[in-house]
Amino acid sequence: MDIERHDYDVVVIGAGGAGLRAAIETRSRGLRTAVVCKSLFGKAHTVMAEGGIAASMGNVNSRDDWQVHFRDTMRGGKFLNNWRMAELHAKEAPLRVWELETYGALFDRTPDGRISQRNFGGHEYPRLAHVGDRTGLELIRTLQQQVVALQQDDQARTGDPESGLRVFQECTVTELMTSDGAISGAFGYWRESGRFVLFRAPVVVLATGGIGKSFKVTSNSWEYTGDGHALALRAGASLINMEFVQFHPTGMVWPPSVKGILVTESVRGDGGVLRNAEGSRFMFDYIPEVFKDNYADDEAEADRWYADPDANRRPPELLPRDEVARAINNEVKEGRGGEHGGVFLDVSSRLSAEEITRRLPSMHHQFRELADVDITAEPMEVGPTCHYVMGGVEVDPDTAAASVPGLFAAGEVAGGMHGSNRLGGNSLSDLLVFGRRAGLGAAEYVGGLAARPEVDDAEVTAAARRAEAPFGTEGGANPYGLHAELQQVMNDLVGIIRKADEMDDALDRLGDLGRRAERLSVEGNRQFNPGWHLALDLRNMLLVSECVARAALLRTESRGGHTRDDHPSMEPRWRRSLLVCRDTGSGVEVTEREQQPIRADLLALFELEELRKYLTEDELPAS
Template structure:
């Protein structure tokens, strides 16, 4: 214990920051490999944002359509990301996702079943075949429940064996700083939210699994924890983040009442037959199918409806286009005056499915709308609109090990970048958590086993504590006003549709907000002080917002979750470029780095005509030798 600050000192082999799907899977794998593991969770244990991932986990198990395999899944993921993905991450994900789902079942997960008893799989946007293993419309909750049970089982086994090493969990805990000494991770400093008491953790390996940045936007599906903590921790520790310009606006968030605007309406509604209509009653998505997708998506209602009845029918309804396409289409309908009175469109499943079907397949959605909006989705349509949902950008990591450029610092889940390219397909998030959660835990444990003893120095502790306590001595705005100002900038200038003049304005306004963010002031004590928590969170949100705005300004094309009104269409030259953000004395700076080149054996999974839509001729060959298998 440090006498000056009365700080608790802890030690572990692997520190996992975040207790969602990626963090818990990392913790389990690290413990299975013999590491002593500490998990810290910002929220109550079991309440991580993963529980809101409702539709399912994408894995090419072929249980509903036997034509599905990892190659098709890889192909869909690359198409969804507009070929900006780290191909190796997409390859590993597609190959390993089925095993991770079957493994989850051995841990006790209770998936919905097909008539012959296999794990059921449902349709989702951008996936060629029914691919999402699901538990009604509450799959994320089942994943978290199952991983918690596995951790309890491992703890009980350690107790029976009298092992000094185990998995420990600290919930309602915030990590404020990662500590790097001697060029590698030595641990972290943070505090318990209930008491305000500080602690330091000596750990040679840290796994970031902190999720996204959505609370930087006012209209968001993200829970309160998503303030970009992991992204900012990594930047301050000297790691890089990539692809921050790509933010996914989920097409369907609630738009009414205002108190719940942005809350997610799962893609399962569309996957199970729901259709989108404008205020004129028109099923409008047929107008918005991009040329690159016209061979795979239906052009008439009759053809689209065949998809749900005939598993072999290969032309999907346009409501199941990738999320970026659907979100832009809804945005266009509203801007052109065909939106609802509350600024959205209608999502109708009531006229297409029976009450029994809806209550059985979408129980959470039925309950959500009835309780929050007094809307019975078995009898009337929902009002929905785009909501900030997911950031494709995150910590730049090695594809196989999930390690960042800082030795001992790993990242998995939404906080890591590269896997999804410019746009994530629905359902890929939960399988991503499992695949790379396992890999990060595995490699973090191996790193720790071969590392020298780590210890956070007293000087680093003092620096971190004094920085965290500054809001008590500041005399600026309260942090709620600061967050509101930040959200206004992002929502107005760095939203779903962007243009150069507005992005220039956004960068200037964010720069002007820097001092305001640093001077956020709070009163009261350290125990149970949400103002203090937010004063620290808003620093992280500001860093992420600046990285996003600068990258969005630099990338002069439209691709995936980044739409430039003044630079429409994808540019094959920009497809070869990742924008990599780092933090220096002058703030966020950007560097252009090449996207990893897709090897020939994986390029052969696509035909030349398709590759030509994304790549330059020298990249894809252009000689007819690399057609689809």
């Protein structure tokens, strides 16, 4: 069988913020590094992160520091976060933002010339470094430029394109190769030609993003089919926290062709308010008890905050995303939604048209072109959309190493950092902090190898045959129809509000879909065949969807992005428990494991009364 082959020290799968930052790190440490991306280089989903990068630089409020950022992150994740990851993230995020500036990023500035920072939900102080509402695009542009510069340097220095850092775009990885339980490479195919390709390397860094295309309404782009999660599972790694799926509260709801496209949280951070169809600013009715001390309970107090953020409590529109999404969902469910099934987000009553087009240029353009709505003069109709998965590959917080030797993960594909709910803006700083740490961990692992694991040719042949199987099946299921069924099942039965009987039904249906997916039929040949691409992606989506449903059924409480209608309260016992998913070869096994206790000096950053809301009595510090 004719298979293209390449040899590298490190293969990074994914060219978003985490993947590019990991590749820059491994290349800077002398390792031959391949970046393999499913889409075109520069088109990673990171560009859709619009609001900003959360980092406690204190440029707008000098009282902000890493301890406050750590507290906010733990509160947002309802204390299920891996506390070490949250600590490293809060401490290192400012360094990564300043580093990005040295690479050439052009941030918005304060009047005295420092990097500007804006308000965002769940953050106590203005903390998000931003470039209008196109921050993710600037982050990718900057890292991409750095990668291109390094490639040109390698080429000029050696004349060999594979001597340093190289990008392989429009290439999908379908299997990770292992030898005696350790990573030995990655197998995939070129999307245009369908030709197979093998990357031999002792290290793979997963930076593939999320799972959103398993859901019918999502802000995620077409690449987000759970590839990295599934690759890790099949290689023998474990996933944690897969029950926690974040539904961003504000996605477009009209027209149907754009349903789910993200409306950045910076609209609310810059003063946008939420109203139902009756004109009521309903978020005051949905402030949870644990947040009562921090959020205004009437419009007058909330409005004063915009003039003097230090003087009083924040507007409830700036509650963490899970709280806002549930509130919107309930308003619509009780009949107070708009014509198209959403609520109304109004920024025009607080900002001038000039300010809106300056601060929110992408939002202004998006609604004007796609929905015929001028947000400088009328409100946007918005609703919850599947946005982010907090669960992912279980990794060591310091090195980003998974349990499989040679496997690392960073960004959305890695679990632990965000606990049960991610704060807006923490995703971009997460990419930078743990992308770098994954690169460092990979370099240290390669340096400690006595010999490189060898790829088994029989394993390569088997991977190729599995990829080609849909072409040899007659009378099987259509991948497009099966995908639509999967999305409907996840949307209806494992969505924003969950019940035991519905998830039992979902698991039965997922089992049936899985059996049918074993006999998918694809017509034509391997040359740019989208039906074949989807058939291979479905294998990943079904595996990851089963993880979400099984973990959600086992966790009998409501916490963060996981809401159980039949178990509506948050239970302190569950704070101590992680649900761990493994692939048994015949399905997903989910087991419960105790969470590592939080270090005492970090607990001391919180008031005892607040800790009582989250922790069991035996976890509380001695008074």
